[in-house]
Amino acid sequence: MNTPTRKTLAVLVDNEAGVLSRVVRLFSGKGYNIESLAVGTTDDPAISRITIEILASEDQTHLISSQLRKLICVHSVKTLNAEHAIRRELVLIKVSAATSETRNEVIQIANIFRASIIDVSVASLTLAVIGDESKAEAIQNLLRELESSNWCAPAWLHWNAGNSPLTNRPK
Numbered sequence: 001m002n003t004p005t006r007k008t009l010a011v012l013v014d015n016e017a018g019v020l021s022r023v024v025r026l027f028s029g030k031g032y033n034i035e036s037l038a039v040g041t042t043d044d045p046a047i048s049r050i051t052i053e054i055l056a057s058e059d060q061t062h063l064i065s066s067q068l069r070k071l072i073c074v075h076s077v078k079t080l081n082a083e084h085a086i087r088r089e090l091v092l093i094k095v096s097a098a099t100s101e102t103r104n105e106v107i108q109i110a111n112i113f114r115a116s117i118i119d120v121s122v123a124s125l126t127l128a129v130i131g132d133e134s135k136a137e138a139i140q141n142l143l144r145e146l147e148s149s150n151w152c153a154p155a156w157l158h159w160n161a162g163n164s165p166l167t168n169r170p171k
Helices: 019-029 058-069 100-112 133-144
Strands: 005-014 034-041 047-056 074-080 085-096 116-120 124-131 149-151 155-160
Touching: 005 019, 005 058, 019 034, 019 047, 019 058, 047 058, 058 074, 085 100, 085 133, 100 116, 100 124, 100 133, 124 133
Parallel strands: none
Antiparallel strands: 005 047, 005 074, 034 047, 085 124, 085 149, 085 155, 116 124
């Protein structure tokens, strides 16, 4: 049970300058590497949600959660259960498409994967792909065959499925 596995923590915090820095410093100070990090304001503009993915054992996850709860700026911490969470990867890909033939090929690939074309220029197209790991990997492999493509590191987005609230442990 103490084997490191992928864990996702959903943390509600004050939406103030410096809060993200304090949370991240806690992880680095304890020797944890953050695999993925997503931050956004909730429906309450005074509260932000930080979703953090780490490789950790159950014991390590419990310890870091306890340490997070001690921070004054933290309202709640919840470990998301992989079986009851929605997990999606967001990848941005810029593809060189100088010719109309290449541009059409990129558009066809984007349509097959239901990717959004978010920017078009004379020489390139930028795509946004949202899905599981296999979808992002498959489109990247196809686009590698073209002249040139660049992509940013993926962001993992997580959400509790169903009726499970995030604020199960308020301070």
